[in-house]
Amino acid sequence: MAKDAKFIGTGIGGAYIIVKNHDTQEVLAKGYTAGTSGNTDLIVTKPKVRYERITDDKTAKFVAALNISEPLLVDIEAIAPFNRKSAAIKATTQVWVIPNKDILGDGIILEIPGFIVDILSPTAHEVISFDSNQKKEVTLKVNMVMMCGCVIQNDGIWNASNYDVDAIVRKEGVQIAKVKLLKTTEDNVFEVKIPMKESGNYELIVTAFDNKVYNTGVNKINFVVK
Structure with missing residues (x-):
């Protein structure tokens, strides 16, 4: 469960x-x-x-x-x-x-902690290029559900306001920022725009934390900015 x-x-x-x-x-x-x-x-x-x-x-x-x-x-x-x-x-x-003593009813329940955190954008090892007229920012978009697949919604049974979804931004292995993702109107989806001032190799570490029951989840991705 x-x-x-x-x-x-x-x-x-x-x-x-x-x-x-x-x-x-x-x-x-x-x-x-x-x-x-x-x-x-x-x-x-x-x-x-x-x-x-x-x-x-x-x-x-x-x-x-x-x-x-x-x-x-x-x-x-x-x-x-x-x-x-x-x-x-x-x-x-x-x-x-024990022989002939069945364990029935709810049986034996094992609890599985965590969230399924999928980073939708940027994609794995995506190379993002900007020209001189573009605003240099990357949209971080995350889909997050409970480990059973249950839906996270604003004011739902699994209420988005209970969860802190954050991203640590690293460039060449050095942390340069930490940002908070906001729940969108779409079920399960959190999003934030991250300024990208310099070219280089980037890593995003997305963390999810439940302030009510102290559940946790993490995912990571790497991408390149040119």
Whole structure:
């Protein structure tokens, strides 16, 4: 489950799950979660009640059937969202499994912190040229979603005002500026214009920070100005 959000399902590429025998590190089961991100009311907006499930039959999950004859300590690893390598985070836990005692209901939930931060502009290693009549500035445009793919909006359930999205600007490895990106009217999109006074090799480090639950995300890109 994404931190402060919903479950990581098929729509965002799923989570890759590995279950191992703790003592021998033998892989007992592996595969991807499949299903939906879940019911927003149950997971996010409705007050939690003890023993009440936050998943339903359609919610993304991975089911492992283990052939064991005695209690076994297992390591469980989740990498998610698996198809987004630049954003994927690994979470792990351990649990004793017991023969003929199924772990059902909500099962075992691993929380995946982070944001998926995609830099839309400039593109990777883009060469940006200015002529004498142009204003020398670069538009930094970022698309950011929760790890489950949930939408970030102004005044939405995942409210853009809760997030600080900043960019560190480096030229030839030296930091020259730090700027704040502003939420646009488009869902998930943040933007800022950055003055570029000199030619050279530049790096942008975009950071996202949630002031309510202290969630974090980062992405980086390099480009060239001529």
